[in-house]
Amino acid sequence: MTLNNKGPTRQDPVFVSVVYPTETSQKQAILLADSIRTFGGALAQAPLWWYVPGYAAGEGQPSPELAPAMQARLQALAVELIPFQIDASVARFFFAADLEAAARAEERAAGQVAQLAWLTTNTLVLQEPRDFLLGKEASVGYRPVHHTNVGSPFHEPLDPFWTAVYACCAVPEERVFPMETHVDQATIRPYVNAGHLVVRPECGLLRAWHDTFFRVYRTPEFEYFYRQDQRYVIFMHQAILSGVLLSAVGRQAMQELPAAYNYPLHLYAEDATGGRPATLDELITCRYEAWDDLEELPLAAGERYRAWLGERLG
Numbered sequence: 001m002t003l004n005n006k007g008p009t010r011q012d013p014v015f016v017s018v019v020y021p022t023e024t025s026q027k028q029a030i031l032l033a034d035s036i037r038t039f040g041g042a043l044a045q046a047p048l049w050w051y052v053p054g055y056a057a058g059e060g061q062p063s064p065e066l067a068p069a070m071q072a073r074l075q076a077l078a079v080e081l082i083p084f085q086i087d088a089s090v091a092r093f094f095f096a097a098d099l100e101a102a103a104r105a106e107e108r109a110a111g112q113v114a115q116l117a118w119l120t121t122n123t124l125v126l127q128e129p130r131d132f133l134l135g136k137e138a139s140v141g142y143r144p145v146h147h148t149n150v151g152s153p154f155h156e157p158l159d160p161f162w163t164a165v166y167a168c169c170a171v172p173e174e175r176v177f178p179m180e181t182h183v184d185q186a187t188i189r190p191y192v193n194a195g196h197l198v199v200r201p202e203c204g205l206l207r208a209w210h211d212t213f214f215r216v217y218r219t220p221e222f223e224y225f226y227r228q229d230q231r232y233v234i235f236m237h238q239a240i241l242s243g244v245l246l247s248a249v250g251r252q253a254m255q256e257l258p259a260a261y262n263y264p265l266h267l268y269a270e271d272a273t274g275g276r277p278a279t280l281d282e283l284i285t286c287r288y289e290a291w292d293d294l295e296e297l298p299l300a301a302g303e304r305y306r307a308w309l310g311e312r313l314g
Contacts, residue, residue, distance in 0.1 A: 041128025
């Protein structure tokens with residue numbers, strides 16, 4: 001494979017993800033990189049920065065590392081593996097290491113690249129993601145969450161959890177607008193999927209997300225919600241992201257990506273919307289939860305996708 005060897009420029013997008021030293025994460029990271037290189041169109045040769053967290057696994061024990069064979073496969077796809085350190089006790093909190101990686105990537109990219117595409121490794125790029133090249137007025141491209149989950153219904157009073165989120169993020173009331181979830185089509189206050197974002201690095205949104213989260217996530221106020229419902233632990237990072245975006249840029253600078261982006265294959269059976277895709281070929285990017293979602297696709301797929309997946313998963 002021949003790739004552009006020039007360093008990133010202001011015009012080049014950079015794809016960023018985090019790969020953990022588990023077999024599943026490493027396999028996902030390879031598949032994501034491969035999908036970009038295969039189906040990314042004009043963006044297929046974009047730089048790929050996969051961040052690799054390092055942390056003490058226990059006293060006197062070294063941090064686990066990526067398997068050499070997995071590293072070789074990633075490097076063959078021209079993935080730049082970037083190690084970073086994070087305290088093990090911090091990394092145990094859901095998605096904390098992701099936020100650390102996102103902030104580091106944005107800091108590195110600021111002043112060098114126009115757009116940074118932040119994708120979790122359980123993502124596939126199926127067509128050229130042209131909408132990752134943001135409009136002139138946009139600071140961030142996003143998709144709404146799939147389900148309401150811990151979200152705040154727009155026509156109901158703000159609950160105590162979101163009241164606390166808005167307070168710590170300093171969200172002006174006039175910036176709150178109705179947003180429709182991807183699968184259950186509920187109208188909620190802005191609640192953005194944290195695994196599929198495009199940002200302009202100079203705006204500092206990922207760093208603001210990181211700084212706000214780590215300032216408040218262990219405060220007694222939020223610990224109270226964690227004790228009430230485990231979902232608050234899992235989705236705290238996503239709620240804080242939504243608050244930060246409203247506070248920092250507001251609706252005018254938030255560009256909602258089309259529904260063909262970040263489509264959840266694992267929720268296909270629950271999708272009763274009028275926009276449910278008939279084939280995989282209609283999607284630009286998608287998400288999955290398990291290999292079964294790819295090995296037994298819930299929707300039809302063209303030959304190029306079936307052949308590609310058959311070779312990679314076989």
